[in-house]
Amino acid sequence: MPKLVMLPPQSAKTVRWAGDLVKELPQYQVALPETDEEARAAIVDADAAFGVLPADVLAAAQKLRWLQSPAAAPPAGYYYPALITHPVQVCNLRGVYNDHIAQHIMMYVLALARGLPYYMDAQRARRWDKDARKSGYVDLQGATALIMGLG
Numbered sequence: 001m002p003k004l005v006m007l008p009p010q011s012a013k014t015v016r017w018a019g020d021l022v023k024e025l026p027q028y029q030v031a032l033p034e035t036d037e038e039a040r041a042a043i044v045d046a047d048a049a050f051g052v053l054p055a056d057v058l059a060a061a062q063k064l065r066w067l068q069s070p071a072a073a074p075p076a077g078y079y080y081p082a083l084i085t086h087p088v089q090v091c092n093l094r095g096v097y098n099d100h101i102a103q104h105i106m107m108y109v110l111a112l113a114r115g116l117p118y119y120m121d122a123q124r125a126r127r128w129d130k131d132a133r134k135s136g137y138v139d140l141q142g143a144t145a146l147i148m149g150l151g
Contacts, residue, residue, distance in 0.1 A: 003029040005042045007051030010034060014050075055082050064088050072096070109145070113138040 004021070006014045010032055018030040031042040040060040043049060048066040052075070058064070059082070069078065069092035083090070111117065115133030122129040 001027060001029050002048070003031065003042075003046045005031045005033065005039065005046045005049045007039055007049055007053060007057070008033055008035060052078060053083065055080055058082055058086060058088075061088070066091065069093070109140075113140055 006018055015032060018032050021028060021030050031046070033039040033042045036054055036057060039054075039057045043057050043061045043064060045062065046064055048068070049061075049064060050068045051070055053067055064086075065088060067083075067088050067090045069090065072093040072095075074092060079090075114137060115135075118133040119129075
């Protein structure tokens with residue numbers, strides 16, 4: 001039976017994910033160690049792990065093949081010499097959100113340019129208000145956008 005270790009610390013989210021995985025994939029074993037000591041014991045026969053993998057826990061892994069980073073940009077120190085030289089395949093979330101986030105942002109730009117939130121408020125209040133938007137529309141033709149972000 002393939003085994004996944006959700007590395008500590010555990011949160012309500014990781015506990016919920018583990019429960020969902022076990023329910024959807026009963027042929028997999030999911031371990032939820034609470035401490036690094038429990039993680040060292042659980043990782044010995046694990047095929048995969050999720051989270052930040054300390055060097056001493058990695059040293060105990062005998063058949064680990066896959067490590068999923070919990071972030072698109074893992075924190076400083078996530079990669080260390082023993083992990084870099086280990087044959088484990090390390091994955092992160094980089095690129096997962098590219099297309100749908102871009103589309104989501106465009107949806108907001110269009111909605112705000114046309115005043116959709118104002119009309120939605122009027123609709124929820126069951127009020128017909130053709131002037132719900134209190135300011136003019138933003139004409140996007142020829143408009144300039146400033147895009148700021150960390151990504």
